[in-house]
């Protein structure tokens with residue numbers, strides 16, 4: 575089931591995303607399971623992470639994964655894991671053992687592909703509870719870009735990406751089979767620069783021109799937008 579919710583501006587959207595993440599993690603913990611969340615990089619996601627308050631979540635009991643990572647050295651300011659640590663994971667005391675980070679370029683892997691393959695063994699067998707995805711102006715999600723072969727991967731759950739149109743050029747990404755194994759997928763999008771991509775994703779785009787079309791949760795697929803990002807929807 576796919577639904578769309580729209581907030582007035584990026585601030586209101588970031589607040590709402592932050593509150594929803596906390597509410598969902600707490601709900602999964604109340605049901606007796608350890609929640610698993612897949613984080614995205616990108617502007618609106620980081621703004622949301624900065625607003626996350628501890629709430630009723632036991633932050634020592636959350637498994638954290640990433641949808642994609644910039645393949646640069648560990649601790650680099652460009653890394654999505656570092657940005658998430660700085661925005662909320664450190665502040666809330668999520669233990670390092672719960673942070674299932676993607677490999678870094680200084681960890682001695684012979685290639686990005688080898689690093690991606692190694693990360694596949696870190697992923698859970700069961701579904702993620704929640705996957706967050708930012709969307710690029712070109713409609714990409716994670717590091718799955720329009721026209722790239724990785725978008726059509728059907729077997730591997732993690733792939734290397736070279737020549738990314740969004741810097742830095744070398745990346746690691748979950749594939750659609752990995753993303754779509756999640757219970758919930760939330761696409762978080764802000765700004766008029768994304769309006770065309772959102773309209774194509776929810777309208778008559780193709781997977782190749784708008785990768786975001788291909789992301790679906792088994793329980794729910796929710797588009798969380800501000801008015802600017804929603805401005806080209808019918």
Ligand SMILES: O=C(O)[C@H](O)[C@@H](O)[C@H](O)[C@H](O)COP(=O)(O)O
Pocket residue numbers: 614615616617618619642643644654707708709710711714715716717740
């Ligand atoms: O590593 C990354 O850059 C991402 O995970 C990427 O998929 C991002 O979510 C979108 O590009 C939106 O990012 P912006 O909000 O910065 O446009």
